Amino acid sequence: MHWWQCNSGPVQFLNATPYDSTGTKYEYPIHLSKPIVVKTQIINPKNTYVKPALRNTVNLWKYGGWAGCTWSSIPTLGLLKDLSACDHGVPCPVRPGNQELDVVIDFTQFEQIISLLKDNQPYQLEYMLHDNTSGDDACMMVQAWAFLQ
Structure with a gap:
């Protein structure tokens, strides 16, 4: 899995590692038809993030296709936009400090999106996280090979 921080902070991601839905077994390629636990190491320098202010948005791309060797956006039909992060995989509250933050990414409740994906492909x-109280943002971009079955 290849990842990078896609904004300048203030929250900094130091590491991201995919695990199975129990969070105990390293898993790669990832399985998008099951919940994934991504163990991240972060530095949160100043604010505590809580529900309902902490929001998240997920965008997806597929590789290749008729456009050639490029990333093409996959429509998420607005289903993954401005969700309550604390209700969708982020263990809240997120307090200041250097810490492991185990984020659950679960597309199983979004069958409309899963149906648009192909098995055994790179995605x-x-x-993205946004805190409505402080205005803080955090963003991580991940490229991974994924199975659906």
């Missing part, structure tokens, strides 16, 4: 995922 790119942009995971």
